[in-house]
Amino acid sequence: MKEKSDFSNKSDEKIAELVQKGQIQAFGILINRYEKKLTRYARKFLFKNTTDLDDILQNIFIKAYKNIKSFDLKRKFSPWIYRIAHNELINHIKQKKPFFFPGFDLDVFWPHIIQENDFNDKIDRQIMRKNINKALKQLKPKYREIILLYYFEEFKYQEISDILKIPISTVGIRLKRAKKLIKLIYHEEK
Template sequence: MIIEQSDESAAADVQRGRDEKFSVLMQRYEGKLQRYAAKFLFDARDAEDVVQETFIKAYRNIESFDTGRKFSSWIYRIAHNECVNFLKRNKLEKIPFFDLDVLFPQIPKEKHEDEINLRQSKEILDSSLRKLDIKYREPLVLYYIEGFDYKEIADILRIPVATVGVRLARGRQYLKKEYDKLA
């Protein structure tokens, strides 16, 4: 039985000079990052450019990666930064410098069945994401589509873990309203 090399081990090989291992990492993450960037930017070509920049930056800074941590969080962090830079450069969306919910995260009350409905209605999630503010859109994509947990999302977005919860809850509430409109 062939055990696939972990991302972290492949990254360690790249650090040691085995550049061919970087193509393995690109193969594994190209599709995921394309999907993630597309949900961010809503344009496939822009997403491609951002993904290319992400891999360039990842290779350039590979020596800064701590192989004791998760590679996926690290590369998604780079992708997040590239998406934000792209939006700022092209003035496509307003990116707030500071948000109160990183100071005082207060998770709003919500019903449990709201979460279940959203998991089952990915199509609604996809179509409604465009209407959502970027600060709620990203955690929802990372959690429901990319499958990261709260701590990993906190590492990718560099926000408090509690704030991840706040933004997910608020994003869900907003999507629930959109879902109810369409239903």
């Protein structure tokens, strides 16, 4: 049996290949690499601290393990596992309505939407944060998810296309529409 240190310099795709070939202990490395990322993604996707989060993550990794043989080694691993996470989170939302969207850090989400000099004081910034939060809450899930994947998870258009199973052009269109809708809703709230 190989030690974990033997896996540390291997790509996710190489580790997935080892798992496909029967080295099941290598899957633990993928779990270690993706647990925090998928937890962050799930929290932002669900927008609440849910008691179901551990169960959701467990289901994501179980499905990834069960379907690892279907992973195409010519592709990147991260969009593949995020697609599994996407499906699992959509299923969770369908089972658990209503949808809740908490606050977030504007500087992380949209650093270019408003310049720092647009704020007179801390209270104005808090009001803006609240208004943008309301705007995001009003977005359809297909637009909200594009925002999450692009701004929070920092995926490229091609990776988002792979995760959502939509053409790259649709990714660009949805992102543009989402930003336009957020600005429109935000300015109506002002």
